[in-house]
Amino acid sequence: MNKIKNNNMKVFYKSFLVLLVGLISLNVTAQEYSDAVKLYNEGLVQAKAKHYDEAISAFTQTISIGEQLGTEQGVSIKTQAERQIPKMYYQKAVIAFNTFKTSKSTSDLDAAIISFDETADIAKEYGDSDISRRAVGIIPQLYYQKATLLYNRDDFEGANKALDKAINANSNYAVAYYQKGLVAKKVNPDDIDTILNWYNQAITVAEKVNDSRVLRSANNSAHDELLFRGAKSTEAKHYSEAIELLELATTYNDESADVHYRLAEVFNKQGKSDDAIKHANEALKYEKGGKTDKAKIYFEIGLAQQRKGNVGAACQAFGNALYGSFKAPASHIMEFELKCKTS
Numbered sequence: 001m002n003k004i005k006n007n008n009m010k011v012f013y014k015s016f017l018v019l020l021v022g023l024i025s026l027n028v029t030a031q032e033y034s035d036a037v038k039l040y041n042e043g044l045v046q047a048k049a050k051h052y053d054e055a056i057s058a059f060t061q062t063i064s065i066g067e068q069l070g071t072e073q074g075v076s077i078k079t080q081a082e083r084q085i086p087k088m089y090y091q092k093a094v095i096a097f098n099t100f101k102t103s104k105s106t107s108d109l110d111a112a113i114i115s116f117d118e119t120a121d122i123a124k125e126y127g128d129s130d131i132s133r134r135a136v137g138i139i140p141q142l143y144y145q146k147a148t149l150l151y152n153r154d155d156f157e158g159a160n161k162a163l164d165k166a167i168n169a170n171s172n173y174a175v176a177y178y179q180k181g182l183v184a185k186k187v188n189p190d191d192i193d194t195i196l197n198w199y200n201q202a203i204t205v206a207e208k209v210n211d212s213r214v215l216r217s218a219n220n221s222a223h224d225e226l227l228f229r230g231a232k233s234t235e236a237k238h239y240s241e242a243i244e245l246l247e248l249a250t251t252y253n254d255e256s257a258d259v260h261y262r263l264a265e266v267f268n269k270q271g272k273s274d275d276a277i278k279h280a281n282e283a284l285k286y287e288k289g290g291k292t293d294k295a296k297i298y299f300e301i302g303l304a305q306q307r308k309g310n311v312g313a314a315c316q317a318f319g320n321a322l323y324g325s326f327k328a329p330a331s332h333i334m335e336f337e338l339k340c341k342t343s
Contacts, residue, residue, distance in 0.1 A: 024107050026342075036065040036077045043084060052088045052095075059084045086128040089119040090135060097142070106149060140170040147179055154156045174214040178202035181221065192229065196222055223252040227259055232267045242266045257287040257297075264300040273304040280304070295323040299330055306338065315340035 043058035059081040066078025100108040116135045123132035142168035150158040160183050166176040181198030199222040206215035208334065226249035233242035243266055249259045260283035267276040268332035280301045287294050302317035315338055321330040334340040 032065055032069055033071075033073050033077070036074070039065070040077055040081055041079065047084070047088060047091075049109045050091070050095075055309070056085060056088045059088070063307070077257075081130070082126050084174045086119065086123040086126050086131040089115075089122045090131050093135065093138075094118045097138075104149070107150070109142060109146050113139060113146075116142065134286060140166040140173045140176065140325040143169060144173070144176055145181065147176070147183075151179070151183060151186075154186075159183050160187075166195055170320050172209050174202050174209060174211045174218075177205055177215050178218050180329055181218070185225070192225070195225060199225075208238050219252045221286040223249050223256060223259070226252070227256070227262065229261070230266075233263065234269065237269075239270050241268050255286045257283045257285075260286065261297050261300065264297065267309075268300055268303050271307065273307045275279070291320075292324040295321045295326040295330075302330065302333065306333070311338055311340075314338055 009298035039062040040106040043062065044056045046052070046055035046058060062081035063078050063085075066076075066081065068074070093112065096108070096112040096115040097175050100112050120132050120135035120139070123129075123135060127290055143162045146176045147159040147162035147166065150156075150162060160180070163176050163180050163183065165182075170176075177198055181202060182194050184194045184198055188194065199218045202218040203222075206212075208216060226245045230242045230249060233239075233245060235280055243263065246259050246263050246266065249256065253259070260279040264276045264278075264280035264283060267273075267279065279298050283297045284294060288299060298317045298320035302314050302321055305311075305314035305317055315334060316332040318334045318338070318340070321327075334342075
C-alpha cells in the first residue's frame with residue numbers, strides 16, 4: 001500500500017514540475033514578447049524623431065527577439081519590424097542627398113550614392129521591392145549629377161567616369177549618353193565621329209524610352225555641330241567636305257533654314273546653280289524670320305540665276321535681297337552687272 005502511495009507522490013511531483021516549468025516558460029515568452037513590442041514602439045518613436053540609426057537598432061533587436069520566440073506572435077512582430085528597416089535606410093539616404101544639395105560637395109554626393117546603394121541592398125534583403133526600385137532608380141541620377149558637377153569644373157576625366165557608372169546602372173538613361181557627347185567635345189573637339197557617336201546613342205535611347213527632351217537636345221546639338229563645321233569648311237574652300245557635313249546635318253533636322261542656306265552657298269561656290277536654287281528655296285520655306293533674315297537666301301538665288309543667264313529671275317531675287325548687309329552688294333549687281341530695270 002505504501003509502495004502505491006509513493007508512486008502516486010512521484011507522479012504528482014513530476015506533473016507539478018512540468019506544470020511549473022510550463023508556467024515559467026509561458027511567463028518568459030510573454031515577457032520576451034512584451035520586450036519586442038516595446039522595442040518596436042521605440043523604433044517608431046525614433047523614426048518619427050528622424051533618429052533613423054536608433055530606429056534601425058530598435059527594429060533589429062525586435063527581429064532578433066521575434067526569431068527566438070518562434071511563436072505566431074513572434075513571427076508577426078518580426079515581420080512588422082522587417083518592413084520598417086528598408087524605410088529607415090531610405091530616409092537616411094534622402095538626408096545624405098539633402099546634405100549634398102546644400103553643400104554641392106562631391107564627397108557629400110559620394111556619401112549619398114553609397115547610402116542609396118546600401119538602401120537598395122537592404123531593401124532587396126528584406127523583400128521590399130518598392131524601396132529597392134526607388135533606390136536603384138535614383139543611383140544613376142546621382143552619378144549624372146556628379147558628372148555635370150565635375151564637367152562644370154572642367155574635370156572631364158572624372159565626369160566621364162561618373163557617366164560610365166550612370167550608364168552601367170541604367171543603360172536606358174538617355175541624358176547620360178548625351179552628356180558623354182558634350183564631354184567628348186571638350187576633350188577632343190576635332191573628333192567629330194566620337195561626338196556624333198554619343199549623340200546618336202542618346203537619340204536611339206531617347207526614342208526607346210520616349211524622352212523627348214533629350215531627343216530634341218541631341219538632335220539640335222548634332223545639327224549645330226555639323227552646321228558650324230560645314231560653314232567653316234566652306235570658308236576654307238573645302239567644298240566637298242562642307243557638303244558632306246551639311247548634308248549629314250539635314251539627317252538631324254531636314255527643316256533647318258540655316259543648313260539649306262549654307263548648302264545653297266557652297267553649291268554656288270562650286271558653280272552648281274540648280275542645286276543652289278533648290279536648297280535656297282528650301283531655306284526660304286523654313287526661314288521664320290523677316291525680310292532681313294531672308295535677304296541672304298535671296299542673294300544666293302540671285303547669284304545662281306545670274307550664272308544661269310536668267311536675268312529677270314536674278315533681278316527679282318536680288319530685289320528681295322536689298323536688306324541689311326546684303327543691300328549694297330545686291331544693289332551693285334542689279335545696277336552695274338545685270339542692269340535691272342527698276343520702276
